[in-house]
Amino acid sequence: MKIEIPEGSLFGTANLPYGVFSTPGTPPRVGVRVGDSVLDLTVALGDEVFDHGSLNPFMAQGYDRWVEVRRRITELVGGDVPENAVHNLADVTLHLPVEVADYVDFYASEHHASNLGRLFRPDAEPLMPNWKHLPVGYHGRAGTVVLSGTDIVRPRGQRKAPDEAAPSFGECRRLDIEAELGFIVGVGSPLGSAVSTEDFSRCVFGSVLVNDWSARDIQAWEYVPLGPFLGKSFATSISAWVVPLLALEEARVATPVQDPEPLPYLKESQPWGLDIELSVAWNGHEVTRPPYREMYWSPAQMLAHMTVNGASSRTGDLYASGTISGPEKNQRGAFIELTWGGREPVLVGGEERTFLQDGDEVSISATAPAAGGARIGFGEVKGKILPATTPKP
Numbered sequence: 001m002k003i004e005i006p007e008g009s010l011f012g013t014a015n016l017p018y019g020v021f022s023t024p025g026t027p028p029r030v031g032v033r034v035g036d037s038v039l040d041l042t043v044a045l046g047d048e049v050f051d052h053g054s055l056n057p058f059m060a061q062g063y064d065r066w067v068e069v070r071r072r073i074t075e076l077v078g079g080d081v082p083e084n085a086v087h088n089l090a091d092v093t094l095h096l097p098v099e100v101a102d103y104v105d106f107y108a109s110e111h112h113a114s115n116l117g118r119l120f121r122p123d124a125e126p127l128m129p130n131w132k133h134l135p136v137g138y139h140g141r142a143g144t145v146v147l148s149g150t151d152i153v154r155p156r157g158q159r160k161a162p163d164e165a166a167p168s169f170g171e172c173r174r175l176d177i178e179a180e181l182g183f184i185v186g187v188g189s190p191l192g193s194a195v196s197t198e199d200f201s202r203c204v205f206g207s208v209l210v211n212d213w214s215a216r217d218i219q220a221w222e223y224v225p226l227g228p229f230l231g232k233s234f235a236t237s238i239s240a241w242v243v244p245l246l247a248l249e250e251a252r253v254a255t256p257v258q259d260p261e262p263l264p265y266l267k268e269s270q271p272w273g274l275d276i277e278l279s280v281a282w283n284g285h286e287v288t289r290p291p292y293r294e295m296y297w298s299p300a301q302m303l304a305h306m307t308v309n310g311a312s313s314r315t316g317d318l319y320a321s322g323t324i325s326g327p328e329k330n331q332r333g334a335f336i337e338l339t340w341g342g343r344e345p346v347l348v349g350g351e352e353r354t355f356l357q358d359g360d361e362v363s364i365s366a367t368a369p370a371a372g373g374a375r376i377g378f379g380e381v382k383g384k385i386l387p388a389t390t391p392k393p
């Protein structure tokens, strides 16, 4: 059979993102999204590397295999595909696409870092002195990375507002999002070695959307001096479809000018970012459009920095860019910035909102330019806030 691709689909042959799906009675396995269909790669290519509940075994096969498999899928989709290899997207269940090894979150947007500096540290310079010399980041909690659509239970914790005399325990009162792009390592690097910026394309397999849910009140009290901890570790959502880096070549753009010049290990002949347009919908209403092209540090620089000390990397490592914010107000990728610490509410379908309420749903989507003037999509990363659960006595 021929797979129909609807006119203007963001999932045409320029995209071909990978995911993990199951159908009733069959275990999760690797597929590729084509239009509104899912191509079962175990059946279509007759290769058991795809008969797994994660992309990890395939990603570990390396760059040459990624190129070859993409070429074979492109050929197949252009012609006849065995009927038993094709499923309607509506009939499948999607699963977390990768077994997440380690999770790192960077802080690569100058606009976001400056805004958060102003909000969290009003008496200091917005950017810390190290910020333009290295991509600042922290190690997160890989085990709480969840698939888009997973409900998010409002976290509880210790918090203390600046005007409160003492900390108290209770549910988060300033629950927020962070719209980010995540990069998935396909081929890792051994302990004691470092990945150079030139090695990026052979190491990083693809990209997903990330929502780094953030409890701002817990974060503001706990983060000094070691950085984010429980304010961000309760859940991090990622999109179901991994867009291969090979599909993003048309989206490459130069990063903003980097001044001062980075140290040699962070140099690239031309540091490049991606011209990806994100959109954040709050209860179905678009509230902001963060532009990835504004990110100061490049994905290759982030990976080089993450491994420069000799730390190993592994198949399935996820590193996120950090919140994507542009210079304009309607380009801010977190609600703490969009509402300026809750002081300037935004209208969400006629209602004034600052931070997330129980029952709210947030969906982040994105598109990028592709060959021949087409656009490709990342699908979405969404989640709904459930009320905090009562802790056991």
Ligand SMILES: O=C(O)/C=C/C(=O)CC(=O)CC(=O)O
Residues within 6 Å of the ligand: 105, 106, 107, 108, 109, 112, 113, 116, 117, 120, 178, 180, 212, 214, 223, 228, 321, 322, 323
């Ligand atoms: O400036 C701070 O103290 C905190 C910043 C963040 O919460 C941002 C973070 O998680 C990294 C990012 O997403 O850019």
Ligand SMILES: [Ca+2]
Residues within 6 Å of the ligand: 105, 106, 178, 180, 212, 322, 323
């Ligand atoms: Ca973040």
Ligand SMILES: [Mg+2]
Residues within 6 Å of the ligand: 140, 211, 212, 213, 232, 233, 234, 235, 236
């Ligand atoms: Mg998180």
